Amino acid sequence: MELLNVKSVDKSYGGVVANHDVSLTVPKGKIVGIIGPNGSGKTTLFNSIVGHHPIDSGEIHFNGKEISSLTIPKIARLGMLRTFQQTHIYDKMTCVQNMQISSNIDANWKRIFNPFSKEVDEMVDELLAFVGLFRKRFLLAGDLSFGQQKLLEFAMALMKKPTILLLDEPTAGVNPTLINGLIDRLRQVNEEKGITLLVIEHNMRVIMNLAEHIYCLANGTMLADGKPDEIQNDQRVIDAYLGN
Amino acid sequence: MITKDKQNTLIWLGLVISTIVPFLFPNHITLLTYIWVMIILALTWDMLGGQTGYTSFGNILFLGVGMYVCAVVQRDMFSSGLGRFERVSEVVVNLNVSEYFISLAVGTLSGAIVAVVLAVILGSGILGMRGHYFAICTLGLGHAAAEIASGIDYIGAGSGMVTPLYPSELLIGKEAFYYYAFLLVAVATFFLFRKIYQSQFGLALNAIRDNENKAESMGIHTTQYKIAGWSISAFFLAIAGAGIGNVIGFIDPVEIAFSGPTFGVWMIVMAILGGKGTIWGPVLGAVILYSAKETFWTYLLGWDKVALGLLILIVVVYFPKGILGYFKDRKQLSNSILSQKGEE
Numbered sequence: 001m002e003l004l005n006v007k008s009v010d011k012s013y014g015g016v017v018a019n020h021d022v023s024l025t026v027p028k029g030k031i032v033g034i035i036g037p038n039g040s041g042k043t044t045l046f047n048s049i050v051g052h053h054p055i056d057s058g059e060i061h062f063n064g065k066e067i068s069s070l071t072i073p074k075i076a077r078l079g080m081l082r083t084f085q086q087t088h089i090y091d092k093m094t095c096v097q098n099m100q101i102s103s104n105i106d107a108n109w110k111r112i113f114n115p116f117s118k119e120v121d122e123m124v125d126e127l128l129a130f131v132g133l134f135r136k137r138f139l140l141a142g143d144l145s146f147g148q149q150k151l152l153e154f155a156m157a158l159m160k161k162p163t164i165l166l167l168d169e170p171t172a173g174v175n176p177t178l179i180n181g182l183i184d185r186l187r188q189v190n191e192e193k194g195i196t197l198l199v200i201e202h203n204m205r206v207i208m209n210l211a212e213h214i215y216c217l218a219n220g221t222m223l224a225d226g227k228p229d230e231i232q233n234d235q236r237v238i239d240a241y242l243g244n
Numbered sequence: 245m246i247t248k249d250k251q252n253t254l255i256w257l258g259l260v261i262s263t264i265v266p267f268l269f270p271n272h273i274t275l276l277t278y279i280w281v282m283i284i285l286a287l288t289w290d291m292l293g294g295q296t297g298y299t300s301f302g303n304i305l306f307l308g309v310g311m312y313v314c315a316v317v318q319r320d321m322f323s324s325g326l327g328r329f330e331r332v333s334e335v336v337v338n339l340n341v342s343e344y345f346i347s348l349a350v351g352t353l354s355g356a357i358v359a360v361v362l363a364v365i366l367g368s369g370i371l372g373m374r375g376h377y378f379a380i381c382t383l384g385l386g387h388a389a390a391e392i393a394s395g396i397d398y399i400g401a402g403s404g405m406v407t408p409l410y411p412s413e414l415l416i417g418k419e420a421f422y423y424y425a426f427l428l429v430a431v432a433t434f435f436l437f438r439k440i441y442q443s444q445f446g447l448a449l450n451a452i453r454d455n456e457n458k459a460e461s462m463g464i465h466t467t468q469y470k471i472a473g474w475s476i477s478a479f480f481l482a483i484a485g486a487g488i489g490n491v492i493g494f495i496d497p498v499e500i501a502f503s504g505p506t507f508g509v510w511m512i513v514m515a516i517l518g519g520k521g522t523i524w525g526p527v528l529g530a531v532i533l534y535s536a537k538e539t540f541w542t543y544l545l546g547w548d549k550v551a552l553g554l555l556i557l558i559v560v561v562y563f564p565k566g567i568l569g570y571f572k573d574r575k576q577l578s579n580s581i582l583s584q585k586g587e588e
Binding site: 088101 | 439440442443444445447448450451453454455457458459460461462463464465466521576579580
């Protein structure tokens with residue numbers, strides 16, 4: 001079943017065409033990758049999907065629902081979350097607070113002036129342990145290293161129990177040892193919690209290991225798609241990366 | 245680190261002292277009253293300015309609105325309305341004891357409600373703006389309100405209006421009554437705000453301060469939280485305004501009600517001086533700034549504003565995060581050193 005369906009999306013900034021006629025589908029429960037040279041429109045596509053900016057034309061369906069005109073918080077509440085290329089965390093708050101606020105806040109206006117519930121706190125501890133930040137939980141998130149902040153942001157996204165996670169370069173700036181741990185955890189999340197992943201990645205080793213299906217963007221258009229080994233041997237993809 | 249038990253003991257001790265202080269210094273009750281007023285102003289400003297990171301220069305609007313609405317209710321509730329040729333600024337209403345307090349209570353509450361309604365309406369308009377743009381937008385609020393109030397004859401226009409006389413037959417004097425009233429409101433504000441900052445709501449405000457884009461992408465309706473925070477501030481500011489009008493006994497649109505250069509600036513300076521974004525910072529800042537202001541005025545008359553400016557300058561240069569912010573940073577630093585040692 002298709003969880004996310006992007007149909008011929010166009011997006012341009014002034015005269016610059018960032019995405020032209022881009023289509024992709026993400027089946028439920030799978031890990032799908034997006035690759036492409038710098039400036040090929042990968043992050044723009046993410047921004048379009050999560051409602052960061054309106055799209056010029058095309059359709060985006062999530063769980064069978066048209067979402068291209070919804071705002072970011074509304075889409076997030078439907079169960080689609082994204083992480084950023086540069087870490088976006090709440091730097092003056094502790095790790096625990098970062099996690100707590102990422103859970104679903106009580107919609108009930110009477111309970112909103114209460115602290116977070118015990119269940120939330122248990123989940124915070126469990127997920128912080130999962131990404132290996134439990135011992136740092138009372139530090140300010142801004143004092144963590146870049147790699148740790150990426151892990152924290154990943155754990156924060158898990159607090160929301162999303163159906164799909166859009167990860168924008170999860171391993172960029174993370175040291176090689178941590179990268180292996182991160183891949184394991186991404187896979188674990190996908191298998192055990194059934195969270196669908198859509199991953200932008202520059203690190204070929206990572207994406208070839210992780211994804212079951214890969215899309216390659218170049219100059220704002222969809223260049224090729226297929227299984228990892230098909231993509232690896234596709235002459236067009238190699239040309240795009242080498243700039244021929 | 246002060247433990248929670250110790251902190252509570254300190255609070256109770258402070259409250260006991262505050263309760264008996266008027267008996268020790270009967271000649272300085274009004275001055276002491278103003279300390280509580282300042283604490284309320286600083287605390288309410290900090291809700292948006294400190295905890296949410298949205299600097300507002302327009303909170304004075306709610307103070308003035310509370311003041312005027314309360315005064316109008318006090319004037320008109322039990323009297324037959326204005327005489328046709330009376331000058332509003334000279335109308336002094338005499339009320340008996342029960343009339344005075346009923347109209348004061350109703351007036352204060354209506355002032356607070358009007359302020360909240362205003363905060364919601366204005367907030368949904370301008371709180372969609374981020375950071376500095378919001379600050380610039382609020383810059384004109386107080387001034388515009390003063391201009392508008394100066395043009396409405398019903399509230400005395402530019403000459404202002406007089407609040408009712410305090411009934412003389414009461415045992416407790418006017419000064420003492422307003423001292424305890426403000427003590428009560430300030431303490432209630434403090435405890436309520438402390439509860440809010442420890443709650444989910446408070447954490448959402450902090451999240452907006454640290455990274456509003458992230459908060460939004462995590463599904464938090466940020467504008468609604470900002471409006472709610474501003475409304476809570478407006479509610480308590482308007483209550484304070486209603487009281488100030490009665491303590492001074494006279495309301496003037498430019499000099500008192502919507503007085504940007506005094507109350508409007510003080511509330512910001514006090515919160516920053518004590519440490520914005522903390523619960524005790526505004527309290528500390530209010531006590532220090534107001535005491536300093538009165539001391540300078542008493543002993544350095546003529547140079548008092550220079551001395552006050554110098555004090556603010558010293559704090560901004562050496563304690564840019566305020567007094568409590570300075571200590572908070574040091575504590576956080578030692579925390580992170582400790583955790584690194586534990587790692588080895």
